Amino acid sequence: MALSKRQRAKVFRVSQYALLVVVAAVLAVVADWSEIQRSFFNLDIAAEMFPNVITVALKNTLVYTALGFAFGLALGLVLALMKLSPVGPYRWLATIYIEFFRGVPALLVFIALSFGVPLAFGLQFDIYSTVMLALGIVGAAYMAETIRAGIQAVPKGQIEAARSLGMSHGRTLLTVVIPQAFRIILPPLTNELILLTKDSSLIYIIGLARDQYELTKFGRETLSRSPSLTPILVVGLCYLLITLPLGHLSRYLERRTGGKKISTPESTGLGVSA
């Protein structure tokens, strides 16, 4: 019996669902549920992790990320302004910085700051400085390009209006351009914050005191005492507590700004007449 194209598509679709049901059923029968519960969902281990996983580890992750983000944002803004500077050497320096730190692993920067710098210069940063510098240095490289694009996406007419009111170049930048640029780049910056949240785990390579543990280190430490995947699952969920709301925030902001593209600075010459 020849099936029409549409009938064939339907048969194909139904058979996919059937396959999924069969696989799920087989797995459910074969699986050793008590073993799975013991290794993934061991409530005793999970209970033992509380409240420290929240009050110490989650809190520290948030603090480390905030420090790194704040420093990275400030440095990124400076780099973005350097990239837009009429002074050539500023632009070159910024470009070299950005290309370098986007190209090397963040872990390498952590190692350099916590082991390399003390050896080379005899400087010993405390944990907060290390995490702030390391995350900030790497984050700035990414954020600089975003901020630059945002600044260039501010319509030229806004700058002309500010200048025509007697604002100096710097005043225009501060009062009109940068506030508007940040509105435009809020969604990509939120994504950057998510990435930094996860990168904050790299601090583990430094010896941490117990009250300095962030989520990943805390999970590892619990794991060494309790041979179960539960600790990893718990801290993983804690990361999601941070990153999922941020992701939603980013998408919300994107919708609110109408999903404006910031990659095309040419699209801003609105209403400039001859």
Add this chain to the structure above:
Amino acid sequence: MSELAVEITGLKKSFGTLDVLKGIDVRVERGDVVCIIGPSGSGKSTLLRCVNLLEEPTGGTIVVNGTELTDPDVDIDAARTRIGMVFQSFNLFSHLNVLNNLMVAQRKVLKRDAKQAQEVALRNLERVGLSDKVNAMPGQLSGGQQQRVAIARALSMDPDVMLFDEPTSALDPELVGDVLGVMRQLADEGMTMLVVTHEMQFAREVADRVLFMDGGYVVEEGPAEQVIGAPQHERTQSFLARVLDPTHQGPRST
């Protein structure tokens, strides 16, 4: 008092190899309204943008209220506070509400205190008939309202001269009247105004003088009734014929 508010002498402006202004002389007396008309590409917007140095002239001098703007040592930011500019695309600061649009330059540039700046802002908002929009964001306003706020913003700096660069060209036809009404009122109050416009009716009724520009030159100038009513130059005649009676013109041969 017939002092000169704006004196432009031998103004030239080139963009690369393109000569947009080829030697312009304009004198505007205090309290005068001068309308600049002409086909697109004739250099009239460039001329206006040179008057507050948004475009850097290639040659010639511009003197506004006794200050030579083309002097390399002039404090152009200070000079610009005395010259109000209204743009075709409004250019209200999109991140600030109406009141702050009117206050920001007063506060940051003129260093007025908050109370005084707010007083000035509210007074000018009332002048343009938008007192009820104090807290609105620019995006919530119609084009005509945005342009009136832009006029109030420029007026809040207490300028000596107002420049209008095609202020109604981006507006829906039914909103043009609101903006022209505000401009007419401003003219009646004795403001010195330079207006680049395609609104011939407005030019005819409000302008003390009309300049017709074409190809980077002022081709014809004089009282409105003369330049618009009885143009002498052939290019002025054909331009006005197209603008005033567009349905009876054949396609341009050039």
